[in-house]
Amino acid sequence: MILVLATLAVSSLALAVDPHANDGVPGGDAAAREEAARAEGAQQKADAQQDTKDAKGRKGVLDGLTLRPVGLLQLWGTVYDFDENAQADATGYGDPEDDPGVKVKRARLGVRADWGELRLGLVGGAGARYDAFSEDERDFSLYEASLGWEHVAGGCRLGVDAGVIELPFSADAMIGSGELTFEERGLAAEHIADDRGTGIVGRAGSKGGGITGTLGVFNSGFDPFGDDNLGKTLVFRVDGKLGKRNTNVLWDVKKDRDGVGVGLGAAGLYTADVATTTMGATGDVVLRAGPVTAFGEGTFANIKPGATDVASPEVTDPTTQVGVTGELNVALGRFQPAARVSWLSDSALGSWTDVLGGVIVHVGTPDMADVVRIGAGYVLRLESDPVQNDTVRLWVQAKI
Numbered sequence: 001m002i003l004v005l006a007t008l009a010v011s012s013l014a015l016a017v018d019p020h021a022n023d024g025v026p027g028g029d030a031a032a033r034e035e036a037a038r039a040e041g042a043q044q045k046a047d048a049q050q051d052t053k054d055a056k057g058r059k060g061v062l063d064g065l066t067l068r069p070v071g072l073l074q075l076w077g078t079v080y081d082f083d084e085n086a087q088a089d090a091t092g093y094g095d096p097e098d099d100p101g102v103k104v105k106r107a108r109l110g111v112r113a114d115w116g117e118l119r120l121g122l123v124g125g126a127g128a129r130y131d132a133f134s135e136d137e138r139d140f141s142l143y144e145a146s147l148g149w150e151h152v153a154g155g156c157r158l159g160v161d162a163g164v165i166e167l168p169f170s171a172d173a174m175i176g177s178g179e180l181t182f183e184e185r186g187l188a189a190e191h192i193a194d195d196r197g198t199g200i201v202g203r204a205g206s207k208g209g210g211i212t213g214t215l216g217v218f219n220s221g222f223d224p225f226g227d228d229n230l231g232k233t234l235v236f237r238v239d240g241k242l243g244k245r246n247t248n249v250l251w252d253v254k255k256d257r258d259g260v261g262v263g264l265g266a267a268g269l270y271t272a273d274v275a276t277t278t279m280g281a282t283g284d285v286v287l288r289a290g291p292v293t294a295f296g297e298g299t300f301a302n303i304k305p306g307a308t309d310v311a312s313p314e315v316t317d318p319t320t321q322v323g324v325t326g327e328l329n330v331a332l333g334r335f336q337p338a339a340r341v342s343w344l345s346d347s348a349l350g351s352w353t354d355v356l357g358g359v360i361v362h363v364g365t366p367d368m369a370d371v372v373r374i375g376a377g378y379v380l381r382l383e384s385d386p387v388q389n390d391t392v393r394l395w396v397q398a399k400i
Helices: 002-017 029-062 187-191
Strands: 065-081 101-115 118-127 137-153 155-167 196-206 209-217 230-242 260-272 276-289 291-305 319-330 335-346 350-363 370-384 393-400
Touching: 065 118, 065 291, 101 137, 118 155, 187 319, 196 230, 196 291
Parallel strands: none
Antiparallel strands: 065 101, 065 393, 101 118, 118 137, 137 155, 155 196, 196 209, 209 230, 230 260, 260 276, 276 291, 291 319, 319 335, 335 350, 350 370, 370 393
8 A cells, every 4th residue: 555655646746847748648638838839930930021021111111212332543645745855844734744644534433322302422532633723533522412403493492512512613614534535625624713622502493404503602712611711702693594405524435326405604703812802704505416415614713812811821912823624526326536725824924725636536335335435636735836846645534
């Protein structure tokens, strides 16, 4: 009897300790484990659904975001330069003083993004100076750092851009570096006004771009990270367009060359700097008819010294600058013969004229015909001093 009771006690203790003792017995722990497994599966499913929902949410936030990489490399090769003075080249406006050799004209790298009505641009750049009178650009720095907004309501288009952006004054200067026919601008666009600045612009115009007005306020000095003086540049520009052709570029390697496009523009500028004041005006026209594109621009500026006890002025006497640039090119398949005349007169220093003629070849597939461009040209320089200073030049450009 005692042995039987002891056996029952040991069995009961074993059942209490062993969690699997009732496996296979209806109503035992197996049912509990099945319930737990079902609960765990339900939780995993819920977690998966939440992950999917979160992913869709994140995707929804990025819907409409378009990224456009920016990459540009321009190389110049000077085949021959008539001024080969061993000690010092005679120089003037427009002359970069290049002896035979190769140089990097420009390099750009960055990204632009469109996200609904918002625009973002972040591009760095460096390059060779324009001529002996221009500033060096060898340090890689901000070329563009902008945030913009554009809204279309009915037939009207409104927009605002701020940061390091283009100065809406000279049409020649507003053409992108990668869109220039000869990879350089005329004398007036380079020296009468800046092509970029740090500030804010607002624009309003018709939806189709028929007419647009732009008003901007910029720091008088190009410093992206602050302004330590009261100098400011005010600029106002009006653009008009007739026809369907794009008048913002001076070439077209595609086959849609039918029709006519006419672009007209005018702008005014006033800069109250620390030691000088500048008033300027410009007017331009672009005509595109079939394979032919013609461009002309005239620019004027008057610079006066002011508070000379505060800082050294750029000029010691009132100085007038006048510039005229004209260009004509013909798109013949992938070839583009072109010629440009650029003239600048400075009342203090004299006048200079550059005549540049050449042929550009667009390389690539039909859908990407402007990824690479190769050109060759001759630069005729008619300077104040009778110095033979012409140049034979080659150039190549790769752009994305």
